Amino acid sequence: MKILERLATRSAGFRRGLRGCLSVWLLSGGVALAQQVPVGEHTLPNGMKMLLVERHDEPTVSGAFVVHAGSANERPGITGIAHLFEHMMFKGTPTIGTKDAKRDLEIIAEQEQVRDQMRQEEHKMRAEWRRGDITDLQKPENQTARYRELEAQFKQLVEAQREELVKNEFDRIYTSEGASGMNAFTHYDMTAYFITVPANKLELWMWMESERLLHPVFREFYAERDVVFEERRMRTESTPLGKFEEEFNSMFWEALPYHWPIVGWASDIPAISKAEADQFYATYYAPQNITLILVGDFKPETALAEATRYFGRIPHGKVDAPDVVTLEPRQEAEKRMNAEAETNPQVDILWHTVPFGHKDSYALEVLAQLLSTRTGRLYKGLVLGREVATDTFARQESRHWAGLFNAGGEAREGHAPTEVEQAIYDELDKLKETPVPAEELQKVKNNFAAAEYRKLSSNSAILFQLIFNDGFGDWHEINEAGKKIQAVTAEDVQRVAKTYFTKENRAVAIYLRKASTEPEDPLLAGLSAEQKAQLKPQLERLKTATDVEKLRAGLASMEQHAAQAPAEAKPMIEVLKKKLLERIAELEKAPKN
Amino acid sequence: MHTFTLRSLALSSLVSTLGLAAFAAATDTAAIPDRPEKLHFPPLVYEPPNPADYRVELKAGPVAYVVPDHELPLINLALYVRTGQYVEPADKVGVSELAGYLLARGGTESMTAEELEEKLDFLAAQLNSGIGETQGSVSLNLLAKDLDTGLDILREVLTKPRFQADKIKLHQEQLLQAMKQRNDDSADIEEREQGFLAFGEKFWANRYPTAASVGGITRDDLRAFHHQWFHPANFVVAVSGDFDREAMVAKLETLFADRPFQGEKSPAIPTNTTFAAPAVYLVDKDVNQGRVTVMLPGVLRDDPEYFAIAVMNRILGGGGFTSRIMNRVRSDEGLAYSAYSSFQGGVYYPQPFEAGFQSKSRTVAYATSIVLEEMKRIATEPVTDEELETEKRSLIDTFPRAFATKAQVAARFADDEFTGRFAKNPTYWKTYRDKVAAVTKDDVLRVAKEHLTPDRVAILVVGQKDQILLGYPSHPVKLTDLAGGKLVDVPLRDPLTMQPMTK
Incomplete structure (x- = not known):
């Protein structure tokens, strides 16, 4: 029961999470090694779609249903309702709970x-x-x-x-029957509910999931609304970058309903009513808007028959969910956000690119990969080469209604985030000017191709790829994207680099460390703010200094000039002397290189 | 002809539709019951894999678990090493982190770091290394066709790492950057202070790298650390994937044969922990949600009552939405998103009991009082039959998930070998479900009474001190009413020196 906001808000933790989670579909590819996932597709008479993948590795079935509605289907005033609604789906039915x-x-x-x-x-x-x-x-x-x-x-x-x-009975039934990993997530484009059941209990999954889709009861609505607000505090309000990322996201998307956070604005969550949740359910949780997915140890014909019996009970929705008609207007000028936060200095850049399935999305994914990893261009250019950053990242994120490209990095001590920013532009300019050498392109494609196999390593890996591909627009991409990625040429990469990486198409967030949260050394306590500021860079340098002789010379010269120093500077000199001596002692204790 | 094709297509789809409809109609006659208890499931017979079937004592020294799996043309090899932060010299804290990170990323005798990484990346091979508190690891995941190339590289990495100077300097800077963030996130502060309360300031696991200690580490230190611990007598191997067992065993013998240097056998892991005195320990941090951990001294995983403790903990707060703390703090009161308890047995030294949550500053005290109430209740009243059955059946029926993939089988058995569980109890997994099934309500009450002792509770709170102490008007409980009324202000630590800071 979580928000997959991290899919879109770019915290450091999220970057890792995204790589882990989305690499399964971002990295699907490989003509030479093409590995098809054998998916059976069916449509129940009420319009509900069903995807089946039979696998007999372990005696379990992983099941999910994806609702094609997320926070992008909300409006101001009820932002966060898709996510709150997801929580309510665990509250039971007329007979459960x-x-x-x-x-x-x-x-x-x-x-x-x-x-x-x-x-x-x-x-x-x-x-x-x-x-x-x-x-x-x-x-x-x-x-x-x-x-x-x-x-x-x-x-x-x-x-x-x-x-x-009967408290949390829906969960207790599953738990006592050996089900595991029950959870759900809400994203801008979709809401998905998933669980793994023992292979002999597929019918339990059918019963439980069809019952809660057929007649959910939203009891304990207002306590759960408070839970969701605590979730907002936990993920957004009390993390170092949460509030800033929310603001940056909102600044980037002008018109599309990606403009507000998935968890909802702080004002809206406590104002959502049960009546509004009822209406959201009626509009978006109709069978024609839902896909069932099963991966694991079952017989497809039995699963299909049981699904028809259980889920077929749910009446086809009278009206289809409304389409999102808004198109993001072309951005006409660069946007910049300057933030001071409890974080190391860093830069985060977004460009408007393309949605899921767009013909340029494959070249953009290849481009992201060319920039990523320790053998990629950003690491080589910024971390190893110009030494302006200690870490970098790049990724293409293709959502259902629109997409973005995101790159950034953490500034190295003594360098400003704007230097990292400029170095990223320089790497992109090289991609615009010169086609990628064949070997480098092949290296990236080899990694996409190997990922074709890695993506098949477990039931849940396959399940999540199907969830995302279906939720973003077309599950067939699980088997098709790989071929399209292998077909990308050096000219394609050059063309998309020129098309999307322009100044007016980007938004830039510059983060500096908030002054009051600078780590405070107890020795500095007695100094004035001005003296602290003067001393700190010197102490920083001292920490990495290794030449004992130089340090000794520095100490000697300081002692010489100490007498002439003004009285108010004396405490500062004392601190520096003490630190110098400490560092010398430390270096002398350590064995020589 | 054209018409015929169309007709036959139409016909076949009609047949399949009819077939499905007929089948659906047939099953529809069985009414769907109103409660899931009325469903009947076929029995599920499951026997866990037997470690002896995969265990190989290599002549070159290490024990290996070799698990062939021909489904995909991939091979996954992991090497566990008896080393860790615990063997770091006191004046070289951080050397294990640097050596572990740079082993696979710092080049080898014949290849620079850049050449090594390019070569691996072109093969789409993933080589990683790292050293944690009590274990080092080196892993290689690659396409089966590249196995020999991969093993040649791995051998060179293990025996002749370069620890390239510029890569040492870079990683020292990266570690320094990471250190600077130590007080930024309240969750990081909480995790660190939990360790200090559970094990004591002097315990080896609470020695943190500082700017000075990391800055003072040299290439010679890394080489010495590597030579001392990275030799076959300290290795355990897990390998799974697309290979023939005998061929893989032969390749592993070659991989570990003729080591160019002699190392040392790793010492026992020190267990001299001390648990904090009962009190509320408060770290003042300006965030609008307080993080709370209620802590008590813990147990070892070999504790004879461990299964009763595990079941008890699941009923109290470890079983997600079926547990009492979740029901009360989250579901009833809406006070937190996450509310849990954890009672993991330690492998080498006791891991503490922890119950925690995050709540808005003003309701921190109230939510804490609920957690303490539930701890008291489970230690004084028997749990219900239903609670006991739910958690026991869950542990028993989810058991096959422990061996869901072949990679998991190899890793789990190698871990048992590494931590000594296999030597001590080779049938641990075979009898696992019986041990769960044997737990009774009396056992649960007894272990709760023994371990959940209110007079020993240490409560860690990280958040806005003033707001938290203010409490909430409609819930009169105050933080200072809890844990014997003793409130200790815990200063933040300087992120670069780890010394307590003055305000």
């Missing part, structure tokens, strides 16, 4: 009446906020008296409901 379905629904209705009144108070509180009477809507002391009264009433109804609840 309660001892008394009728009483349960009555209490939910009563709760909604109280909540309607609370929403009126929230309306007043927002008005107070606009007038400047209060500044923080999350602060409990800012709630109106009436709101607190209503909240106490609501709490009583929650306690009444708890009498009838």
Whole structure:
């Protein structure tokens, strides 16, 4: 039950995560080694699609359903609803999760009446906020008296409901039947629910998943909404870069609904109502908008028959989900964000590129790979060559409605992020000016080709590739993308480099370390801010200095001139002397190179 | 002819549609039950693989687990090495990290680092190396056709690493950059301080590389460290993939034969841990969500009651959504996204019990009080039959997942060899499910009472001190009411020296 926002928000952890997670489809390729995943495709009478991959390595079946709706299907005011809704899908059905379905629904209705009144108070509180009477809507002391009264009433109804609840029964059933890895994620383009069951319990999966799609009950809605807000605090608000990445993402996408975060704006999450969630379900969770996927130890004909029986019960939706019609307007000018954060100085650059399945997406993926890894051009050019960075990355991300290219790096001590930025542009300029040598292109293609095999290493690896390919637009790409990548030429790479990597097509985030979070050495405590600033670069250099003789000479010269130094500089000189002596002692203790 | 083709196509699709419809209609007559308990499942018979079937004692020294798997033309080889941070000299903290990282990335006698990486990358081969607290590892994943080339490279990496000077300097700078981030993320601060509370300031695992220690490490240090520990008597091997068993054994003999240098047998891992005195330990950090860990002294994984402890922990907080802490802190109260407990037995020294969550500053104290309440409840009242059955069946029925792929089979057995479990208990996996099945409600209550002792609790909190101490108006509990009312302010550590900082 997580947001796959990390697919789009580019934190350091996410970069690793993305490589791990998306490499399975980004790296699918290989004419020479073409390895087809034998996928059986079927459509149930109600329009629900089903993909089956039979594999008998282990006695389990990994199953998923992908809903073709994510945060890009929201609107301002209900941002975060696709994700909150995903959480609600684990709350049960009329027979799972309660001892008394009728009483349960009555209490939910009563709760909604109280909540309607609370929403009126929230309306007043927002008005107070606009007038400047209060500044923080999350602060409990800012709630109106009436709101607190209503909240106490609501709490009583929650306690009444708890009498009838069977806590987290949906999960308990699966757990006690040996299922594992039950989870779900929400992305801009899709929401997916997945689990692995023992091979003899495929029918349990059919029962559980079809029941919750057929008649979910959204009980404990408001406690779960609070859980989601804690998830937002955990991932976005209390991490060093979370808030900045959210802002940068929002700045990059002008018109497309990728503009808001998957988890939702802080103002919207606590305002989403159960009625809005009901409506979202009715619009987007219809069979014609869902794909079932099974990978593992089963007989396809049995699985298809059972799926028809179980999922076939769900009526075809009366109307199809509305299309996203907005097209991102062409960006006319470079955008820049200058941030000070608790982080090492670094640069993050985004360019508008192409969506999933676009004919240029394959050349852009090859280009990303040419720039990536320790034998790639960014590492060689920026880390080893110009020595302006200690780490770099590059990736193409093709989503359903649009795509982006992302590159960046961490600045080396003594270098500014803008130097890293310029060095990245210089590498891209080389790609624009000169076709990639044949051997270098082949090296990259060999890696795509080997990934054709690596992607088949486990049921869950195959399952996730199918989830993403289907969710982004076409599951066939699991078998087709590889060939298209092998067909990319040096001219293609040169052409896409020229087309997409222009100044007006990019957004740049420059991160500097926030001054107050500079690591503080206890020895510096007695110095003025100005003195600290003066001393720090010298102390930094000292840490990596290795020439004892030079250090001794420096010490001697300092001692000579100490007498003439102004009184206020004395503490600073003392600190420096102490540090010099420490470093000399340390170097002398260490064996020589 | 044209018409016929169309008709036959139409006909065949009609037949298949009818066939499906008929089949669906036939099964439809069996009504779908209203509860999943009414479903009937065929039995699932599963026997875990037997380590003896794959175990080979190589003449060259190491024990290898050799698991052929012809599904894909890939080979995965992993080498586990008896070394780690624990053997670092006190004035060379960081040498294992540098040596481990640079072994596969710093070149060899005949190849520069750049040549080595280019050669591997052109073959799409993945060579990695690293050294952790108590284990080093070197792994190679490549296409089966490149096996001989790959093993030649691996032999050179293992015996004649270059530790190229510019790569040492670069990685020292990368480590320095990473150090500077030590206080940026509250999760990193929490993880580090958990270690100090669980094992004590003086314990070897709490020695952190500093700017000075890393800066002082030389190429000679790396070579000495490598020569001392990287020799066959300290290796265990796991290999799986597309090869013939006998041929692979012969290749491994060649790989490890005629070592050019003699090393040392690795010493025992020191176990002199000390657990923190009971108190609330608070690190002030300006983030709007506090991170909390409730800690208690732990156990070894060889503890005779370990299976009862594992079941107890799953009921309390280790079983995800079926566990009590998750139900109360998250699901009932909406106070946290993640809420858990963990009671992993240590391999070499006890790993602590931990229960934790992240909650907005104002509700930190209230959520902590709920966790303590649940710890107390499970130590005083028997769990329900349903709770016990759910967690036991889960452990038993998910058991086959432990051996889901051939690579996992090889890795798991090699790990047992490495950590001494195979020598001590060769039928550990064969009897695993029986040991789970034998756990009773009395066992759960007894181990909870023995280990979840409220008077020994150390609580670590990382977050906005003022807001956290303020509490929440409708939940009157205060942080200072917990853990005997003792509150210890824990200063942040200077990221480059790891010395406590003054404000």
